[in-house]
Amino acid sequence: MQGGKEMNTETKLQELDQKVDLILEYITQQKQKSEAVDDLIADASIIGKDIYTSTVKALDDQNVEIYPEELSEMGIRLVRNIRNINIMLDFLESMTDLTKDLAPIANEVIIDGTKKLHEFEQKGYFEFLRELGKIVDNIVTHFTTEDLNLLADNVVTILETVKNLTQPEMLQSVNNAVKIFASMDIDQAPQYSVWKLMREMNQPEMKKALGFFVMFMKNLNNTSKS
Numbered sequence: 001m002q003g004g005k006e007m008n009t010e011t012k013l014q015e016l017d018q019k020v021d022l023i024l025e026y027i028t029q030q031k032q033k034s035e036a037v038d039d040l041i042a043d044a045s046i047i048g049k050d051i052y053t054s055t056v057k058a059l060d061d062q063n064v065e066i067y068p069e070e071l072s073e074m075g076i077r078l079v080r081n082i083r084n085i086n087i088m089l090d091f092l093e094s095m096t097d098l099t100k101d102l103a104p105i106a107n108e109v110i111i112d113g114t115k116k117l118h119e120f121e122q123k124g125y126f127e128f129l130r131e132l133g134k135i136v137d138n139i140v141t142h143f144t145t146e147d148l149n150l151l152a153d154n155v156v157t158i159l160e161t162v163k164n165l166t167q168p169e170m171l172q173s174v175n176n177a178v179k180i181f182a183s184m185d186i187d188q189a190p191q192y193s194v195w196k197l198m199r200e201m202n203q204p205e206m207k208k209a210l211g212f213f214v215m216f217m218k219n220l221n222n223t224s225k226s
Contacts, residue, residue: 059065078085120126151158164170192200200206 165174201210
């Protein structure tokens with residue numbers, strides 16, 4: 001019986017020693033952690049002081065004054081607008097994602113646009129525009145504001161005239177007249193005396209031409225009166 005009690009006591013003493021060792025180890029770890037935290041706080045304090053000193057010096061060099069109440073107000077406003085700031089950040093993230101999605105499309109558009117511009121250059125579009133610019137420059141140089149006012153007042157009449165001139169029958173007649181004139185050699189034109197001219201006037205073609213001329217002049221006169 002006595003031997004069993006001694007063994008129990010020894011076992012309990014060993015367990016007690018183990019627990020004491022664990023407690024001492026825990027205390028040692030906590031002390032090390034506390035020392036590490038203290039070292040970190042000390043280092044952060046030094047860095048903070050350096051940053052504060054540098055900031056104060058930079059602000060002083062720039063003649064910038066910061067008042068505590070302004071900083072306090074800014075902090076309150078930041079806290080008050082946290083939700084708006086989060087919304088803005090969400091919007092920026094969405095825009096960033098959209099930009100990433102649109103980047104390939106934009107590249108394709110740029111490539112296609114470059115190819116199209118090269119095609120226009122090969123076809124001479126830009127050269128045509130440059131020459132067209134010269135035409136506009138000549139118009140601006142040779143016409144005054146009064147000429148433009150007259151053009152504006154008579155533009156309807158001008159367009160009506162152009163419309164009539166571009167009718168197929170009129171274009172065909174003008175084309176025939178131009179061809180005939182181009183085929184004629186003025187130097188080879190025959191000479192007509194008065195009597196020969198009178199005889200030519202009796203020809204059916206000349207009578208028809210005179211009739212057309214007289215009819216044209218009458219209609220022109222009637223149009224002018226109306």
